[in-house]
Amino acid sequence: QSALTQPPSASGSPGQSVTISCTGTSSDVGGYNFVSWYQQNPGKAPKLMIYEVSKRPAGVPDRFSGSKSGNTASLTVSGLQADDEADYYCSSYAGSNIVFGTGTKVTVL
Amino acid sequence: QVQLVESGGGVVQPGRSLRLSCEASGFSFSNYGMQWVRQAPGKGLEWVAEVWHDGGKKYYADSVKGRFTISRDNLQNTVYLQMNSLTVEDTAVYYCARDDDTTGYFSRVGYWGQGTLVTVSS
Numbered sequence: 001q002s003a004l005t006q007p008p009s010a011s012g013s014p015g016q017s018v019t020i021s022c023t024g025t026s027s028d029v030g031g032y033n034f035v036s037w038y039q040q041n042p043g044k045a046p047k048l049m050i051y052e053v054s055k056r057p058a059g060v061p062d063r064f065s066g067s068k069s070g071n072t073a074s075l076t077v078s079g080l081q082a083d084d085e086a087d088y089y090c091s092s093y094a095g096s097n098i099v100f101g102t103g104t105k106v107t108v109l
Numbered sequence: 110q111v112q113l114v115e116s117g118g119g120v121v122q123p124g125r126s127l128r129l130s131c132e133a134s135g136f137s138f139s140n141y142g143m144q145w146v147r148q149a150p151g152k153g154l155e156w157v158a159e160v161w162h163d164g165g166k167k168y169y170a171d172s173v174k175g176r177f178t179i180s181r182d183n184l185q186n187t188v189y190l191q192m193n194s195l196t197v198e199d200t201a202v203y204y205c206a207r208d209d210d211t212t213g214y215f216s217r218v219g220y221w222g223q224g225t226l227v228t229v230s231s
Binding site: 001003032034035036038040045046047048051052057089091092093096097098099100101102103 | 144146153154155156159168169170171172204209210212214215216217218219221222223224
């Protein structure tokens, strides 16, 4: 149950796009279409942003989108806004367990 | 609205036990799987355990298997995490979370509690 690999940080200016990768193996990301993405602000509980690779829960802006190719999933935030600055974690079903990513801190410049 | 309120955290010595509780409200508790997810100070998220809506199936991370037990009481709308043989590596904020997945792959956590801090220290 090794953590999925995410870049430690990503950044962009307001209005730009940022893409975060999440790399696993064929036993997790590559084996199932059950990748989720969570946003976490300091001292707060995570918030679900994307599930089943590319689906958005009600209330999540369509500026957030997800995709997957092989063993790597991606989260793209378009039209960056100041309140998008947060930590982002991917997760994947991995056969009777869930594995999270290492987390990416997104900074809005 | 959906509310998940954890309790039971605190400071405990290595090797001892602790039981966390999470009281749910605002939804039909018996219709949803429930999870515990933890986060060590300054670290990332780590999935701990999942229990199906009826308690019929339970799943655990390798790091806690054999030491932690997840359970639920659908009459009391409460999910528990019994933690035995605690080590310093178990120090974390423990979040109770609702599994919104409908496929059986428990990959979609739609609601989270505010978390309860467990500190394992001598």
